[in-house]
Amino acid sequence: MLEIVNEEQLTIRADNKSPFLNGAFMPNSKEYTADTESLEVIGDIPADLWGVLVRNTHNQVHEPLGKYHPFDGDGMLHAMYFNKGHAEYRNRFIHTTGFLAEKAAGRSLWPGILEPEQRAYRGWGAIGAMKDNAGTDVIHHAGKLLATMSQGSEPWRLDPITLENLGPDPKLAAVVGNDGIAGEFKVDTRTGDMVFLNYPESPPCINIGITNAIGDVVDYRRIDLPSPRWPHDLGITENYIIVHDLPLFFDPDLLKEGKRELRFFPNLPSRFGIVPRQDLHAEVRWFETGPAFILHSANYFEQGEEIVMDSCLSFDPKGPGVGEDADHNERIMAHLDKHKTKTRLHRIRLNLRTGETSQQLISDEIVEFPVCANAHKGHPYRYAYASLFEPGKWLMNGVIKFDLELNKTYTYHYGENRYGGEVHFAPRTNTEQEDDGYLVVFVQDMKEDRSECVILNAQAIEEGPIASIVLPERIQTGTHACWVEGERLRNELV
Ligand SMILES: [Fe+2]
Numbered sequence: 001m002l003e004i005v006n007e008e009q010l011t012i013r014a015d016n017k018s019p020f021l022n023g024a025f026m027p028n029s030k031e032y033t034a035d036t037e038s039l040e041v042i043g044d045i046p047a048d049l050w051g052v053l054v055r056n057t058h059n060q061v062h063e064p065l066g067k068y069h070p071f072d073g074d075g076m077l078h079a080m081y082f083n084k085g086h087a088e089y090r091n092r093f094i095h096t097t098g099f100l101a102e103k104a105a106g107r108s109l110w111p112g113i114l115e116p117e118q119r120a121y122r123g124w125g126a127i128g129a130m131k132d133n134a135g136t137d138v139i140h141h142a143g144k145l146l147a148t149m150s151q152g153s154e155p156w157r158l159d160p161i162t163l164e165n166l167g168p169d170p171k172l173a174a175v176v177g178n179d180g181i182a183g184e185f186k187v188d189t190r191t192g193d194m195v196f197l198n199y200p201e202s203p204p205c206i207n208i209g210i211t212n213a214i215g216d217v218v219d220y221r222r223i224d225l226p227s228p229r230w231p232h233d234l235g236i237t238e239n240y241i242i243v244h245d246l247p248l249f250f251d252p253d254l255l256k257e258g259k260r261e262l263r264f265f266p267n268l269p270s271r272f273g274i275v276p277r278q279d280l281h282a283e284v285r286w287f288e289t290g291p292a293f294i295l296h297s298a299n300y301f302e303q304g305e306e307i308v309m310d311s312c313l314s315f316d317p318k319g320p321g322v323g324e325d326a327d328h329n330e331r332i333m334a335h336l337d338k339h340k341t342k343t344r345l346h347r348i349r350l351n352l353r354t355g356e357t358s359q360q361l362i363s364d365e366i367v368e369f370p371v372c373a374n375a376h377k378g379h380p381y382r383y384a385y386a387s388l389f390e391p392g393k394w395l396m397n398g399v400i401k402f403d404l405e406l407n408k409t410y411t412y413h414y415g416e417n418r419y420g421g422e423v424h425f426a427p428r429t430n431t432e433q434e435d436d437g438y439l440v441v442f443v444q445d446m447k448e449d450r451s452e453c454v455i456l457n458a459q460a461i462e463e464g465p466i467a468s469i470v471l472p473e474r475i476q477t478g479t480h481a482c483w484v485e486g487e488r489l490r491n492e493l494v
Pocket of ligand 1: 183295
């Protein structure tokens, strides 16, 4: 079966030369449903791979208002559902209010990140002017996918297998209101709890909340900040939530004039606030380390009297200075090029007894989008996986596995002009061993003009793919993804 179920009318002009709307970033217009009876499969799909890989994408539909940023595009999910050696692929636009309003208008109605002052309509989340594109993060909780924009979004739900749009989660939406929920929600698969955040400018704060296994919001609180901050990540351990107050945020003086200019303040520390999961309204305990920015972390866990965070740190998160004559695309790239920001995996320790902190480099490799097995999220673990980056580009060219116990790394590069998204670990069915399973990732091949869903043996990634499923057409490059185990799909139906 291979069916085009819908096609959106793209209105991006042919002369729009934005590097984030062309080449590997060329948006898709068609929505497909297809299975491996009709798709080419190279190799054999393992029979013990059960679950769904879902990846989000900023897939712009309309000619942008003003300057385009790669985080502005409309949300589109790509999903590959595996069961008994068979697979089904689907991709769907996320029907946010903003997407539907622009579809009805046939043009862009909202500006992007770079020019929020052009706003004409209500915006959402931390910067209050953008369209809620829901194109950043995606996770599975309480039987549904939840997709949001990084800086705050209505909590958009979709069916994890069919990708049917189910609208905003009413229980979450009622609690978070216009502040929405930001990306980087964390699910503890052992308890079923999800921890989420948002970070509105007014009042300057981080709000955190906990949703239980059936989707009820059990608690929500505000943590006040000195000025509006721009955190991205959030951590959970068995007993704690870790919030970030990092020295990369909108210049407070410019913000008073309504201008949003991200600045790195190298004289300010990185602060981590610890809150007990069982006592969300307890006083926040703050820990400090040196100035740095963290976009993502592989995991957080408790070890004795310490909280351990394995995070990708950059000590120059805006990248080296670009010339005065640099255009906005060069400025965006300086910030997104992980080789320029020199982003590497570090281990940070926060001692709950003494209040002391320490920080240690794990590996010299330039990496981002680190993950661990879902079953170990928030708990002690041994293996992390992350993406390698093409120098000078916002493109992932391979995957690295960290054995944190033996301090060893293993890498696999996708090949020339081949780029992936966030990679995820999919355990084999009926296994308890932490790395006994597969790495799954959507890869685009610019030379062959096609995309694949690639399956690697997680215990031998250097050997290359066990199997690749060729998609109906080349899909736009994207980042955040999630893996949902078949048992969670079956058991979390609520
Ligand atoms: Fe993120």
